[in-house]
Amino acid sequence: MLGLRHIPHRVSGLSVASMNMSQLASGRLPDRNSLFEPLIQRAIESAHGAQVAHYVKPVHQATLVNGQLLPGPLYVMALGKASLSMMKAVVSQLNGQIEAGICVAKQGEILEDDHQFLLDRMGDRLSILAGNHPVSGADSQHAGDALINFARTVPGNASVLALVSGGGSALADHDPLMSHVRTAVLNSGKVDIDQINLVTRDISRVHGGQLLTYLPESVSVASLFISDVIGDHVHDVSSGVFSLSPTPGQSIHMLQELGIWSGLDRSEQQAYQERVTVNAKALSQIDPQRLTARVVASSRVSAKAVAKEAERSGLQVVLGPEEALHGEASLCAKRLIRSIRQHPHHGPTLHVFEGEMLVNLGASPGQGGRCQEAALSAAMEVAGDASIQGLFWGTDGGDGPAIPDAPSPAGAYFDGTTCQRAQQQGLSPTLALAGHDSYPLFRDLGDLCLTGPTGTNVRDMAFIFRA
Incomplete structure (x- = not known):
């Protein structure tokens, strides 16, 4: 019998154990x-998050991301369980190009070596936060606030590089209504992850493309994704934090089918409907031509x-x-x-x-x-x-x-x-x-x-x- 021991994984120089x-x-x-x-x-x-290094390259006074030229100062926003490793890869390639960055990772998974590497190279240009997972909480709310505030500081002549991996649905937003409804969906016994994403995309301040609404209209956003979802649909990775929701408002019909909507009191139904309406209107103002996306791992x-x-x-x-x-x-x-x-x-x-x-x-x-x-x-x-x-x-x-x-x-x-x-x-x-x-x-x-x-x-x- 084998005892407990950590598996020594590494990102490069992998040696294959010979089979007997x-x-x-x-x-x-x-x-x-x-x-x-x-x-x-x-x-x-x-x-691994290091894969994103293959998709970014500095050029004179601009940045090449997945073949797209991003002009002006570069702002980097990373969210998800792989956010720290993705940010590390980008900083290794583009440190001189980056004006500022923010990284939201999972509590307990901010490795000291990665943290120190990023601080040594970016100093106070980078904010690193930890959100709650698998259940959102106060730290998730704080992380969501920080992402929104960061987006508001991006100037109109800049570009944004977004680094997205799974887990961000819980890591970067929290409020009682969303938490209550998601828990009800989980407890319905008929749930899959798509239904949870549907709720999050519809009423979150951050997900379902809502984070994009805090950026200036002139800012281009290039996103690199590590996918943890069926079909690698980018609007489902971290509940579409940098992607327009293709299904605004559909969560209400889903909640009705599951019998959850009738279990909400009238004030909760009204608050939910208002958020859906406000979020859908905000999304309609975003020009999708500003957005590009590439899945780099799955x-x-x-x-x-x-x-x-x-x-x-x-x-x-x-x-x-x-x-x-x-x-x-x-x-x-x-x-x-x-x-x-x-x-x-x-x-x-x-x-x-x-x-x-x-x-x-x-x-x-x-x-x-x-x-x-x-x-x-x-x-x-x-x-x-x-x-x-x-x-x-x-x-x-x-x-x-x-x-x-x-x-x-x-x-x-x-x-x-x-x-x-x-x-x-x-x-x-x-x-x-x-x-x-x-x-x-x-x-x-x-x-x-x-x-x-x-x-x-x-x-x-x-x-x-x-x-």
């Missing part, structure tokens, strides 16, 4: 670390990079369909294991999946996240099977709410011995799954996946190996 092909040929499962750690490293590298890019890495090691690889990871985490895991067993098998094979799962929590949930819950469900499905092992993990390095005084896991490993080992220690996989309490079980088994903050966020991934 004779061990694979024998039908035995390979060492977990030598199999999965290079794949985790490759996934992180391919979607879960599909990472999944393909992982598949290529595994093939170089001599493995057969099956790359699952986009959005293979979706819906309730425990059911998703069972579905994947059954599909793998039904898939034609011709020797050692790695199955790679991507997407984003969810967990509908009960009244008193335990500790853990969707990836740990999926791993536990998969472990129960493969109990006693010596031919399958795998990993479910969140590419941002965090899975579920933070655990006080403990490292935050990215996910968890599983194999055919997981349930037996748990029972030998007096742990019940069945009770842990039913109580959404997977973290203590995997912690005690030493089967947590610990990466630390990764500098990116391209949703969930699963690597499942069949000998």
